[in-house]
Amino acid sequence: MNSKNLKLLIGVWAVIMMQIHPLVTQAQEQVVSLTLEESIKYALENNVEAKNAQLEVLAAKGTIGENLARGLPQINGSFEFTHNMAIPIMFVPNEPPFGDPSIDSEVLPVRLGVDFQSTLGVRLEQMIFDGSYFVGLKAAKTLRMLTEYDKEKIENDVIENIKKAYFTVLVNRERMILVEANLSRVENLLKETTALNKEGFAEKLEVSRVKVQLNNLKTEYDKIVTATAISVELLKLQIGIPYGVEIDISETLNDHNQADYINEILQNNGYRRVEIDQAKTNLELAKLDLKNNQVQYIPTINGFLAYQRSGAALDFDRAFNSSNWFSAAFVGLNMSIPIFDGFLKKNKIQKNRIQIRQLENQISFLDQNIDVEIFQSKKNLVNSLETLKVQEENRELALEVFEMTKIKYQEGVGSNLEVVEADSALKEAETNYFSALYDALIAKVELEKALGVL
Known part of the structure; x- marks a missing residue:
């Protein structure tokens, strides 16, 4: 590695460490509060794959220097x-x-x-x-372009993963809050049923039913607490935050429930996709490889x-x-x-031409696949939003049924079994709602990826 590339590498690491240092310092003092935008910013600077992509760009610059050195005096x-x-x-x-x-x-x-x-x-x-020297210089520059596109693709993947992990944390947190409320509701129901039992207005069986319901809720709550903790650690891993650092998600689901934005991306026809740039650059490299094999017939x-x-x-x-x-x-x-090489160059050239045709076919297929991906992602988002709307209505109805059933039971015109069944139906409706909510958020991210607006 020459001194110029070494200085450039040191410079990049210095910039990365300058970005990491405030985060680590802040983590040592208090819990790190993160929005989605801040999470993405930190991830692009600290995620392992993102950092390796930056180093790969530097390595490509070194490759250009290596090829250039061949034409200088030795x-x-x-x-x-x-x-x-x-x-x-x-x-x-x-x-x-x-x-x-x-x-x-x-x-x-x-x-x-x-x-x-x-x-x-x-x-x-x-x-x-040397004909291959000039082809090699152009190929090295094209390779550098490819590493830039690869870096952009990796950054897009990091953003996608961060959004999905961030939304997972938000959904789990909302579920945990709701289950806590359910626990409080069933605990009150248990107190009321126990009091009625002592006064002779409720059977022991009714108390047992509510206890079973409460125990199931506690088990569900423990699972959600564990799932939330795991989702937070996975988010930290994607961001590149050390394991021991505590983070706090400072946003809620309402901050990302923007109807105007959803309507906007549903009407969007898409922008440039880096995958097309990668494919076209690979095609250019294949053509340069063909040219390099062709110039091997020329004397040096x-x-x-x-x-x-x-x-x-x-x-x-x-x-x-x-x-x-x-x-x-x-x-x-x-x-x-060159006089005779046993048809080695001829076979290499034939192989290059086949590779070029393959890459051209891949680019054509990729264009069509992107169109289908956009169409499919829009349909999935629309269906997910419709499902979310239905599940939200079901949750509200289930809550209404539970409240009415509880009132009837308290007034002595309903049974304890009806209350327990209504509570079970409410829990199922809430589970379906959060599942639909998560699917809608993920469908939105998938559409952003398909449109190239991550």
Whole structure:
């Protein structure tokens, strides 16, 4: 990693830590209060996937630098020192003018070399022409664009998850408040029934029925308390808040029940979707890969310049004596000409063309799929709102039935069993209402995602 990329990476981490620090400091002092907008903001800065996406963008910038470096001069130095412990022997014919008639042999052994030798050099190489280099530069820039789109897609996914987790907490909290009210109501009913039993106006069986109802409510309350705690921890995990930090959701469901906004998104035809940008960028990369394989048929040309100093001596003490060192310099060009590779490039090109067709088909399908997704999401939201309206009416009716049944029982013209059954029906209506409410909130988020307005 070069110094420029390192500084950029340090800068990004500094910004992230500046955003995290106030949150942690606040958490150490008191409970952190969060709105949905604040939760999304913190998540985009602290969520692990969001932070990794930011780092991936930095890595893509480094890739551009790597590809650019291939076209810059490459300078390398070298040093070699050799101690010839046993100098190799060469054989020459024992013939004039170098032969020695006094030696009875057809060949003469000749020891060529010295005990110590060394070489010090520097070599500069410069790419003059390489078609793949220019394609690689464009591909690196396109890859950086893709990482930007990937980052945007991940951020959209984080926002979607935060909204769903946030609404889950809100719904669970509302359910817990309602169950607490139900507990209070049934506890009062139990007191009244117990008093009537003591006075002889109610049977022991009636008291037992109410106790069973109360015990069931307590069990339901414990489950909702646990579900609420779990949903809060899941929200914190999505946001990127440490486990030990306490948070408080400062909004209610009424803050997100905006009829005007719902009507607006139902009339919206949608905006740009990052998935299309991702697909088109992948198509561009595939085309660049095709072009890169095509330019492999073109020769590459490189220039080089080398300078070296060589020295030798029979003794180590004189190995670095300047009088034993000599200079040499080289300059030239080299060209690599592809001739035959067993049809490797041809097959790669054929594969690239198939991949391009596949990506084009995917883009066409993605366009159609987005239209269907928008249509389906709108229908789901409308149906969820209708269901919510019906369940809200059912809850109100169930509450009315319970109150009337309770009054009849208190006046002695109704039975305890009717009160218990009315209470059970009310609980079921409330459960159905909150289930429909959650489905409507999630349907709204799904439509926002389909429209590209998260």
